[in-house]
Amino acid sequence: MYSILILATGLGLAQAEEIKTVKSMQVANNVSFRVQATQELLYRGLFTEEARSSRVQFQRSYRVESRCLVLESNNNYSQLACLTLLKQRNNPASLPTITSEPAATSVRLETFRCDSKGIIQPGHNLSKLSLEGPSTIEYGFLIALPKSKLAENDAWETTEDGRPVISWVVSGTEMVQGVKCIKVIGNQQTEDWGKTRADRQAWKRTDTVWLHPQLGVAQKLERTIEIKDPAHNEPSQKSTLRIELETSLVYPGQLFQDRKKEIQLATNYRESANSYTQDIVKYSAQTKSLMRQVKTQSEIMSQTPYRDAIIQTTKRLDNILKGDSAETVVVPVSATSLQTAKLGYKAPDFIAQNMLKQESFRLAKLEGKSVLLVFYNPKSPLSTEILDFARTMQKNHGDSVTVLGMSVIDDSEIVKKQAEAAKINFAVLNGSGLRSSYGLESTPKIVLLDAKGIVRLNCLGWGQETQSEITSELKRTIDKD
Template structure:
């Protein structure tokens, strides 16, 4: 007969003892049935309330991977990162919660010889945010998802939902400031491990995705979320984001993100206090640095004092999982105090390279004349920036076309800057001489991050006011018309050397 041994929170346990005669002994068989009560309840219902149900001190830890691929013709590029996201509930504010979110991306593999140390994060970002009672994730630094590369702040584990219960096939639209609408649909129930979750489909695309244009890039994302009703946040997230460069019909870039909830422990007492103190200190230090970095030379003393304050904090209080963000903040303050952060770069350090936004300034060396060249000095002229690998077979093909553009246009209105993505300075200079390039050949490796040069050739068109007007990667028959169109839109009516 069934024998109940007791109850554990969230579990139903039943034990059945069966005695069967066997030669020389009695065989006792133990049969154990167990299931999560939450899973059972979710499976029995046809409606679900998906609002967040987080407690003060609860820390969500997600782990997974992010893979980016360049799909441009003639380009083979793929890179994978390990992803870790921590979200700590600092305070409850009515039906909303204050969160500290740390996103860590570590490169898992590299396609180049200079493979980075796997232990050093490629990206580490700390933010304070609010998650309201409907699941809307909000920060004071704009949207967390950008269509140009891996999200430095990952918040896809939350999605805005109706404040009433939802059912299968129900749809709704989420509106965010200055962003395309987000469509959400309930697909039904599906288990993740032993947990029954509500599966959601999330879709968003730029207006140009369905109506391609020759002068504007387009993008589309599709997320699948498995929401655990007991928490109101995702147990699992799968996202595919595709981008299509201007003048292309097929996607030229794909980003795949997938991660699972590994733990959702709740801390209290000193464990919570240590985490809360460190999270708030990191934010205060970061705000101070942002105010000082635009003028690092003038603020060198204040930045050194800030480094000392960070050191005092680290020595006084125990480390938490957020200590790495504190170290990164200290490094930024130290670099600023020693004038290793250019003032122009500091002003746009928190921005991503994007069409319609200011291009990051730089100061690099001309490999042939040894003179310093900056983007600021080029203001007043349209600039075509060309990132290439010297000596490659493909560079000889497209550089003929680029040289033709340089000769075709009036140098008072237009100029080309070539950026050699190589450590071999002599080889790059020799290649430029051999191809008879008349435009500057500059050292480009220091711009790999700020200009997102993941593959070559890479082209960036900047107008006379320093605003990015086009970004393109790869080379094919569609590229010359795309570049010509972007350049012409930036130039005065008459710019050719022949005056036509």
């Protein structure tokens, strides 16, 4: 009898412990994307990226602001407008800024639909989250949830076109800004991350999301992306995004309508502009008329944060009408990597003014001889050392290479004084209009072209081995030419 009592007591304790375990594992009973029309979520934070190769150590960072306004909402879907602003911080090697508050590096506005599980619906213009550089549109605060009830160690997968699946797991709960959040971790990586191949990069992405249990969106988001070069075991690039939900406000009546009207105007303006820029010569008059109409409309409308998207389109059209198809802002690496100077591809042609005397240079006319483009900031402490190095290259290889200094600021007075002091033996061109086509987020940057205009070296930064690498590659290129 005593043994039976002990056994029964043991079973009771075991069952109680099991119930206790189940309850402790349950972290949320009814999680879904629950927002209402007129509600706006504002996220702010920082994006940092660094190159960690043996050639150069380079780092830059951006302030990130992403706001999401709920235009419409019902039990099944919500219509959202997302505006992302990136502002490059004042790093020592970055291009100069006039004020302490940097201008927006990138401004992008997109509208899309999302269901109650955080799944973005087809029919949008959202790009995939960038692996290299900051994403120009940041919507990582939304994650696709498998069900409303979540327990610790629950796992599921989501898919992205052309990329590996993302594996998610619930790791528990944590307090963030006074909110008990559900901590969810997502991992995505190429199959060769553990053992890189010799013919392609490998990468790994980790998203840590502190999910707001009532809103069903991130209260806090941290994303880390690491990239390994081909045949390398250690990552050569790393980026980290950290953003937090700063405000969640419901805008009543006219305040909401003001925002909605500016979003609609910005969207229509961009679409009309895109149709005209396909043939700007033919539609020059229509483009100017469109700009005047939008300016008039903007002047009678109340200004909201979404005005930045209208201003961005106007700046772009101004540039195109002046004959410069490049954006006026510095475009992130992620947005320029497929259209700027790339290794093994023809360098973008340009015509630039010599800042030392009255003449201009066209890159295409220099073919038949290697060209060394030395992009630098005359106001940087490194500029004297860079110009000395370029002068040496011209002196030692002048018969086989054309060295061109490329100033990233349009200040002839500073350039001339510096050139005279350094006794340079080459032309210095105004490279301030090439920021987009040559990816000039920071300087110095050295671009080497062979006699056919093909990019053979694209070197950013000024590390210990930079000069020897440029010298070696220049010699190899000259020998091949």
